[in-house]
Amino acid sequence: MNTLYARDEVAIAGIEKLRFFPLEVVSGHGCTLVTPDGRELLDLSATWTASGLGHGHPAVVEAVSRAVRSAPGSGGLSAVHPDSVGLAEDLLKLVPGSGERRVYLGHAGSDANDVALRACRHATGRRTVLAFEHSYHGGVGVAMGVSGVHVDAGAAPDPDAAFLPYPNPFRPSSGDVAADVAACLKLADQHLATGSIACLIVEPILSDGGLVVPPDGFLAELHALCRRHAVPMICDEVKMGLGRPGTLHAFEHDGVVPDIVTFGKVLGGGLPLSAAVGPAHLLDEPAASALLTTAGNPICTAAGRAVLATITAEQLPERAAKVGAVLQDALRAVDAEQVGDVRGRGLAIGLELVDPATGEPDSRFAAQVSYRAWELGAVVYYVGGNVLEITPPLILSEDEAHRAAEIIGAAIADTAAGKVDSEEVARYAGW
Numbered sequence: 001m002n003t004l005y006a007r008d009e010v011a012i013a014g015i016e017k018l019r020f021f022p023l024e025v026v027s028g029h030g031c032t033l034v035t036p037d038g039r040e041l042l043d044l045s046a047t048w049t050a051s052g053l054g055h056g057h058p059a060v061v062e063a064v065s066r067a068v069r070s071a072p073g074s075g076g077l078s079a080v081h082p083d084s085v086g087l088a089e090d091l092l093k094l095v096p097g098s099g100e101r102r103v104y105l106g107h108a109g110s111d112a113n114d115v116a117l118r119a120c121r122h123a124t125g126r127r128t129v130l131a132f133e134h135s136y137h138g139g140v141g142v143a144m145g146v147s148g149v150h151v152d153a154g155a156a157p158d159p160d161a162a163f164l165p166y167p168n169p170f171r172p173s174s175g176d177v178a179a180d181v182a183a184c185l186k187l188a189d190q191h192l193a194t195g196s197i198a199c200l201i202v203e204p205i206l207s208d209g210g211l212v213v214p215p216d217g218f219l220a221e222l223h224a225l226c227r228r229h230a231v232p233m234i235c236d237e238v239k240m241g242l243g244r245p246g247t248l249h250a251f252e253h254d255g256v257v258p259d260i261v262t263f264g265k266v267l268g269g270g271l272p273l274s275a276a277v278g279p280a281h282l283l284d285e286p287a288a289s290a291l292l293t294t295a296g297n298p299i300c301t302a303a304g305r306a307v308l309a310t311i312t313a314e315q316l317p318e319r320a321a322k323v324g325a326v327l328q329d330a331l332r333a334v335d336a337e338q339v340g341d342v343r344g345r346g347l348a349i350g351l352e353l354v355d356p357a358t359g360e361p362d363s364r365f366a367a368q369v370s371y372r373a374w375e376l377g378a379v380v381y382y383v384g385g386n387v388l389e390i391t392p393p394l395i396l397s398e399d400e401a402h403r404a405a406e407i408i409g410a411a412i413a414d415t416a417a418g419k420v421d422s423e424e425v426a427r428y429a430g431w
């Protein structure tokens with residue numbers, strides 16, 4: 001069969017594939033993806049949040065069309081142009097902070113984090129990066145080496161990384177999440193006190209590690225420790241930032257102002273674009289040490305400005321809070337003993353699937369539910385082995401939220417009833 005998917009199998013490198021079912025798409029609009037045979041799928045991933053404004057948002061279409069028609073060159077390394085400077089100024093306004101600050105513009109969350117981490121090592125003269133188990137910060141360089149998810153998958157960690165346990169209220173390792181928080185903070189304090197820590201990097205909501213929402217106040221206490229030891233904190237908002245959690249920034253929930261904030265995914269409106277915002281003394285030095293030729297290019301930065309303007313104009317954080325509450329309630333109403341937990345903030349939602357007999361994570365079941373949901377008309381992937389990651393475009397309507405919960409509920413029921421071919425699902429390795 002010469003399907004698009006079959007052609008992909010022999011043409012595109014496996015090294016960049018993370019597949020859950022044979023998803024073929026030829027177009028998209030709003031929260032909908034369209035398959036070659038015209039089937040419409042409700043997109044509950046938003047390309048891992050990169051399509052956070054949905055597909056074909058008019059503001060992005062307009063901005064990109066204008067920019068590509070008369071682009072002033074193809075990058076920002078050796079020339080300045082209105083959209084790169086403008087995007088940096090927009091970000092400086094939207095991200096809280098004080099003192100002289102700068103913006104790094106890049107292509108992907110990976111390079112934004114990598115640059116931020118390298119900048120902290122350079123400025124402090126220290127090597128060790130304090131990160132979290134099961135975290136995800138990128139697929140290249142130092143950002144990859146400090147990502148717990150990659151280490152879990154067998155990749156070598158950065159030789160100078162130290163990992164802290166991320167407190168998980170649903171599965172506290174000591175049986176009590178308050179005790180886990182205290183133990184984590186104590187360990188962080190011990191590391192920070194050694195004087196060898198270049199920076200701490202943290203996701204305000206652990207996403208690829210299982211959509212874990214930490215207890216209230218955890219980020220604030222962590223930040224206070226970093227402050228006490230004068231160690232910069234990098235807050236990785238690449239997946240959860242820019243409206244999704246019901247606030248513009250996920251870190252706002254705890255009232256902290258991180259030293260460096262990194263962005264990606266939704267920022268580009270579907271185009272490759274990332275940013276790191278932080279103190280000038282960190283991000284100015286050494287000059288010309290992070291050179292990606294097309295970084296800060298006029299087309300991606302025009303898209304980024306349109307995305308930020310749209311998030312503000314359409315009040316997408318407020319909308320994510322409102323529609324997210326509707327979706328979370330609808331998911332909690334799914335009557336299935338395999339649903340161990342539904343958690344999240346706004347439109348960052350995790351649904352944890354468990355073995356009803358033991359309460360243990362059931363990864364095989366999650367893979368089958370994800371597959372069945374695709375058969376029933378929705379795109380939803382899983383993270384942390386057994387947690388459906390439900391991160392639809394921020395423009396999701398309440399009707400679509402109800403339909404999402406119906407499809408997921410039906411997929412769980414069908415999987416429990418043995419309607420999914422487990423051998424077929426096993427062909428898609430997921431992660």
Ligand SMILES: *Cc1c(COP(=O)(O)O)cnc(C)c1O
Nearest residue numbers: 108109110136137138238239264
């Ligand atoms: C996706 C992600 C990254 C990496 O972004 P890419 O665009 O894939 O390079 C970094 N941090 C977090 C939290 C992410 O979810």
